[in-house]
Amino acid sequence: MTENSKGYFKKMLDAVKSVFTGLGVTIGYGVSPGREVTQQYPEVKREPYDRFRGKLFVDINICTGCTACARICPVDAIVLKTVRDENKKLRPVVFDIDNARCIYCGLCVEACPVDNCLYFRKEYEFSSYSKDELISHFGLGELPQPDKPAADRPSPDMPAQAGPAKDQPVQGKTDETRKEEGK
């Protein structure tokens, strides 16, 4: 038998052997479904760890209105407006957190000088049909000076533009562009 033909059969044997090794690994999982790792989400919810950075909350009653959080926020997700009340204390009248823009980095929580004033909750399931619902309003809203209405605050979101209508049939022409792409 020549060297070449030996290689021919050896290669074949090796290939078959390695294929069966691989099949051995998978059949181990195939026959014992107990090794599955799936957590059935809506029924089984894993409690997030204590430090989990979920939704941001403010205890507005102890907020001193120092605006440290709004200043450190790298994305301007916190809109904070303060006014001085009769005791010359700063009161946060508007405290909006845009959860759709927040990047959950935790810089604001660290910057907040008051304990447990600004904090993350373990809440993470708050998807919504509209972006406006994702803005949480915490502001006291009691405006000592009525000449500054709440609507005055800079709207963080521009109104969503009307995209193409839903369920619009896509036939014909739309594929021209696809063709150019060569895809």
Added chain:
Amino acid sequence: MDAKQIYQTLSEKFTGRIKQFQENTHPASVVVESDAIVDICSFLKRETELEFTSMISLSGVDLKDQGKMLVIYHLGSIRHKHKIALKVELDRNNPHVPTVEKVWPGANWYEREAYDLYGIVFDNHSDLRRILLPDDWEGWPMRKDYVYPKRYHTWDV
């Protein structure tokens, strides 16, 4: 070889074309004439004592206040484990510098990036197009005086 020796070797070889030696940067940098950059780079790569096998990085810098643009080449040697930065000063209004693509092929993309973001033109470059931004983008965004555009195609920026 440490940076000082590299600088001395260079200034002996390229008399008059080396402008300055900055020791306080990390790694130490040598400011050179923009015309000489290709010669210096191929010297640095070929010379067995130096052997800067790879270009680590190439960055553009906009020094708006001084009316200058910088191109900084970070070079490193695997064999000798030393690093150095070469700096080239360019006119901010008309930044031109020869390409070092022939020395290190990897420089190709870095130069395209510097062109894309700063508008620095690399002469004799084989394929100087925008790389990160779309081809129809206007302006050089990393310049300090860049004004953000208001609209792109059919939507607001």
Added chain:
Amino acid sequence: MGVLEDRLPENILFTTVDKFLNWSKKSSLWYMLFATACCGIELMQTGASRYDLDRFGAVFRATPRQSDLMIVAGTITHKMADRVKKLYAQMPSPKYVIAMGSCANTGGPFYKDSYAVLKGVDRIIPVDVYVPGCPPKPEALIEGIMKLQERIMEKKTLVKK
């Protein structure tokens, strides 16, 4: 279904048929394998063993032609935006979009200082559900998909609107 759509009066039979049709739509949300940035990894992990989107009948398809759901997972830049529009146009209706993560919702981290990022994917295509998070936990994405399923169940296909 083009002939019958939105034409039939509302009665028990047609409403039941409608419910059945909606049930089939919601139970088989094939999502497009479309991921741009960080959220794409979480999208993959949602489809992987621990969270297993396949439980809901949601599998990924590589081609937009066979997908029902586009999960915009990640940052959309201006350079990419045209492609997203095209991909959306290539999907056959009924089609749904989930904006996953802050970037797709509003531009997120790049809202303020970036010149290159599209500030919210809803500027170019209609979005059904916004999932907040940066990136959202896989559980949050599944919750978003379930919310979309609720919405699909409310829709009327045959019955007059």
Added chain:
Amino acid sequence: MAVVDERFMDLNMGPQHPSTHGVLRLLIKTDGEVVSRVTPYIGYLHRALEKIAERLTYPQFTPFTDRLDYLASMNCNLAYALTVEKLLNIEIPRRAQILRVIMAELNRISSHLIAFGSLSSDMGAFTPFLFGIREREFINDLFEMVCGARLTYNYIRIGGVAQDIPDGFIDKTKEFLDYFPPKIKEYNDLLSYNAIFIKRLANIAVISPEDALDYGVTGPNLRASGIKWDLRREEPYLMYNELDFDIPVGRGEMGRVGDAWDRYMMRIYEMEQSAKIVRQCIDMFQQGDHIAKVPKVLKVPAGEVYVRAENPRGELGFYLISDGSTKPYRLKIRAPSFANLSIVPKLSGGVMIADLVAIIGSLDIILPEIDR
């Protein structure tokens, strides 16, 4: 008018394609199945991170480094922190250093797991991909425990780490270290030494050491070409010089040195080594501060530095010019994948379309880092 060469077909791969690992676009000239030229188009994820850096303060930019290479956020955090600390010239507490090494190495494992998985799914085997993610979930849990996020950690800060580790973290890490090595054997049985897999990758897209250096290829891809270059050894930062670990180098086990299989295997070997490093670090633990004293308003002294660190994908460097204010004057990010990708046109003359997928997968690029 452009002349069309009729022998070749232009094929556009991406930006939405299952195996471009994100939004990479490759313009391919093919003659049937054989590729004659590949032109990568990048920038579909260009988010202007360098520009953002100039407009934010130093601590504010840390979360953005998470989004550089999101598979190895810890390592990116680390490299950025090291850069700023170099200018600040501050001493990092010992405990913080150990914590940083643990996090960086755990993240290296989780990043390589994705590299392993995505290459396997590119090669058509989907199961190893899910196995890889299954182990990654374990590490994600560890990270969530320590910093509250699964992917974008923002944990390693200028001066140290954000928080000290919680109770139970060490035990859980030890549990992981016991759990993980048998899984590597499983990967090898299932994939690494599979004949089809070897046939697909061995002798494909061989990067010679000279080419690798010319193009600035770093990380496991460089080591696969036979060059023993690891910044953890060559320019030890943190406390890597005290740790005992091997640097695997491509040996051409299944073909030539520097082929795709070698590049793939480097990652499997490195996962073993990283696990070893984490184990050592846990033994070295000592009490102390987790962060050095850093002023709240951080003014960085004027100067220029280029600092680099060994990321899972190669050398991540930050070139920082400070003018003494609270914001960087210029922050250039030298991304490893950027250089690693630039060698693709060189590698892919005369390969087949299926090989192209193998090349992209074995280089283990990540787009956000390339586009920045």
Added chain:
Amino acid sequence: MIELINNIIGNIHSSTPMIRWLVYVMVIVISSVIVLSFALLYEGFATYAERKVAGDIQARIGPNRVGPYGLLQFVADGVKLLLKEDIIPFYADKWLFIIAPYIVFTASFAAFVPLSYSDHVYVANMNVGVLYIIAVSSVVSMAILMGAWGSNNKWSLFGGMRAVAQIVSYEIPIILSLLAAIIIPSSLDMKDIILYQSGGLGIFRWIIFNNPFTLLAFFIYFTAAIAEVNRTPFDIPEAESELVAGYHTEYTGMRFAFFFMAEYGDMFIVSAIAATLFFGGWQIPFINGVAMPLWLRETLQVVVFLTKIFVLIYVMMWIRWTLPRLRVDQLMELCWKYLTPIAFFDLIGASVWVLLFNGKGVYDILSALFVH
């Protein structure tokens, strides 16, 4: 079926032509409906089974929300696909694009006809059954190419070209290895082949155990058959990571479903051929069915036959979720350099065996020896 009618209404050959034709048409319609509904039901459950098997192997669950245990998943998928918008790309070749899926489905469905499910349950008993199936299922490659060309999409075209090359090539080892089995009963009639394998405890006279060459022939056949139905590791025509979705990239809704169902139909067919030719068809192992009432025996036979098929299908799924895929040239190499020559020598060996031992199998020879 005709025999069954004969039994019920007497010999129809003696009735008037009018009635005869009516009966024929009726028979054709009824049997088509029965076979079609069986095929659809099977295909639905096969997709469900595929996802469940994948789930098991990948340590997850698979569909379990839609209906009890997710059993209604395929109903939902089917109805949804019916409801989807039907897109015909603007530049497509409309007629080819539209009819291709129907041809694929018809071809795979037509192959269900000559199968013999039990002693008396079959649609048509053809004396060239095996040949017919091979002939009919070759149409698939043509139809795939039609669809791929008609889509006017480069990825589809690649997929179509690959599919044709692959299916046409692999037909050769398939036929050669089947011949090695067929020369033993020397008949192409499914029923004859199965009846030949009766006796020997219902297991030892299976053709696979007839002689070493048939054993080898089975493995060659099975490997080639996996390639014939385009499944991993030979799924290059629809390689997701290379060609997006291969030849059905442009297909939506129901048209895509036809392609999809045809794939599962083909799996059934190749497994049925293997079960018939190598594993004794509906022969019940270890039980002597002669004493049973007719209905029980028939039911048992159908169950046994389907079980054999499903075991083979499970093996195909198991292989799919384990192995990476081959490259297109390696696929051809496997066919022309390994499978075809080996199958050829195997056929010669089997023929020599038949000549030497007068068609007796190992079991016959051994039992003859021991009886003496």
